[in-house]
Amino acid sequence: MTDLLERSILLINNFVSQWTKKYLYYTSYIEETTSGHTFMTVFSLPTPSNPIPVATVKVYFYIPDLTDPSEKTMSFRFENDSLIHLVNRTIRISQMEKWIESILARKDRTCRIMFLGTEFEQTRIINKRMDEVLYEKQPEQEKENLIIQPELLEHDQELVNQFTITEEEKMREIKMLTELLYQCFRQIDKDDMGVISYEEGGQLFQLMGLHLGKHQLEDTLNRLDVSRTGILQFKDISSFGIETLHSIYCQNQALKELREKEEESRFEAQWMLSTDLRNVYKKIVEQCKIKDEDEIHSVPANIFQQILEEQQFFSEDEIKQIMEIIGSNPIEYLTSDKVLEETIFENLVKGLLEAQRSKMEMFLLEHFRRQDKDNTGFIKINELMVALKSCDKIKLSKVQLYSLQSYIKRNDKDMVNYKQEARKIGAIIKKFFNVDLMEQRSRLPQHTKIDAYIPLKMPExxxxxIKKVGS
Structure with a gap:
């Protein structure tokens, strides 16, 4: 599948490369719809002084058959435009750059006008659909009263899916999750008795990727065993289990988006550095040759560091990082470009990602920092979960909290680098409140009955x- 997608992306990139030499573009795969396999190409014009563009232009491409991608069968449309273009029947290629430029100009003006609003004015913006999603109690959610405050969102449509999912696709995903839960239960119930013990219940949760502490496990099993028989039937755990798998589904959806954003940042960083770093490296080599009187193609480490400092291109931290990698031995300056490029590139990617920090991420960073009394950047996993549970701006279900706790990375001392994890946690929480995913979650308990026999799969x-659901 990966090779097929790469072929299609290459086809699209080769096609749009005829449109413009001015704008940066990046193509990614979105999903399969009734129109075919959907790809998105994003055009933007970042600069070193403004690496995060205010506006972008999105073009959606449709390829019916990935096994035989061709310009003859490919079609496309611009965002906010329902007109589908064929490759041989569209705007003149020579006019495409002007077309992109005009769309960018309109969006740029709109963005700047929107950003003029004060925080006070923004609080007066009311979105009826958002209020219904966040505050109208659903039958299955009434007990836990899930909440996310609108002030933690970037805009009032952030929780609404950009791409419409058909009813057929929704039912296919619901069926996949329910059958997966059935597979998990049957894997533990090896004798096909239709029941499992408390101990096997713990094994079931572990198989689903849910790692509960002793007290959490006891509390969960007691809640599920309504009849107090000491055993659990499939119907007893179906609601809890299906929400657990749905939480993992949301996590994988969030991580997929984060990976795509990081790929975009890496692409932007590569484009931004392609010229500047090459010119700086030429100057470094020229200076090294002057210092290299014996023409041995190397200079002492202290001389190389001095030359780096004279360029006024690298920060003190970057120079320190470069010298730690290179070491104290004489530097072969003709082959030092790779170390320089990797160091600057990774720092620039990190900077671009930090510039994209969402309101949710900033809030979580500050919220977790209050638990970090020694300002080490680390807090215990239990402290982090207590902070999440006590937060008045976000209220999650027990299953969602357990699922988050199982996912969050920690070291062997159960310490969490909250500065690294805040972005992932924030993205996952937003997926928990996504309009389509919440609607999917509310419908899952209605479809937990499995009538047909499903062949048993191996635990692996x-x-x-489970790792791939939603990704």
Whole structure:
């Protein structure tokens, strides 16, 4: 599948490369719809002084068959435009750059006008659909009263899916999750008795990727065993289990988006550095040759560091980082470009990602920092979960909290680098409140009955499938 997608992306990139030499563009795969396999190409014009563009232009491409991608069968449309263009029947290629430029100009003006609003004015913006999603109690959610305050969102449509999911696709995903839960239960219930013990219940949760503490496990099993028999039937755990898998589904959706954003940042960083760093490296080599009187193609480490400082291109931290990698031995300056490029590139990517920090991420960073009394950047996993549970701006279900706790990375001392994890946690929380995913979650309990016999899979196959749901 990966090779097929790469072929299609290459086809699209080769096609749009005829449109413009001015704008940066990046193509990614979105999903399969009734129109075919959907790809998105984003055009923008970042600069070293403004690496995050205010506006972008999105063009959606449709390829019916990935096994035979061709310009003859490919079609496309611009965002906010329902007109589908064929490759051989569209705007003249020579006019495409002007077309992109005009769309960018309109969006840029709109963005700047919107950003003129004060925080006070923004609080007066009311979105009826958002209020219904956040505050109208659903039958399955009434007990836990899920909440996310609008002030943690970038805009009032952030929780609404950009691409419409058909009813058929929704039902296919719901069926996949329910069958996966059934597979997990049958894997633990090896004798096909239709029931599992408390101990096996813990094994079931672990198979689904949910790692509960002793007290959490006891509390969960007691809540599920309504009849107090000490055993659990499939119907007892179906609601809890299906929400657990749905939480993992949301996590994978969020991580997929974060990976795509990081790829975009890496692409932007590569484009920004392609000229500047090459010119600086030429100057470094010229200076090294002057210092290299014996023409041995190397200079002492202290001389090389001095030359780096004279360029006024690298920060003190970057120079320190470069010298730690290179070491104290004489530097072969003709082959030092790779170390320089990797160091600057990774720092620039990090800077671009930090510039994109959302309101949610900034809020979580500050919220977790209050638990970090020694300002080390680390807090215990239990402290982080207590902070999340006590937060009045975000209220999650127990399953969502347990699922988050199982996902969050920690070291062997159960310490969490909250500065690294805040972005992931924030993205996952937003997925929990996504309009389509909340609607999907509310419908899952209605579809937990499995009538047909499903062949049993191996534990490794089940775990691999769980890792991929939603990704």
């Amino acid at each position: 196959q089940i775990q691999e499938q």
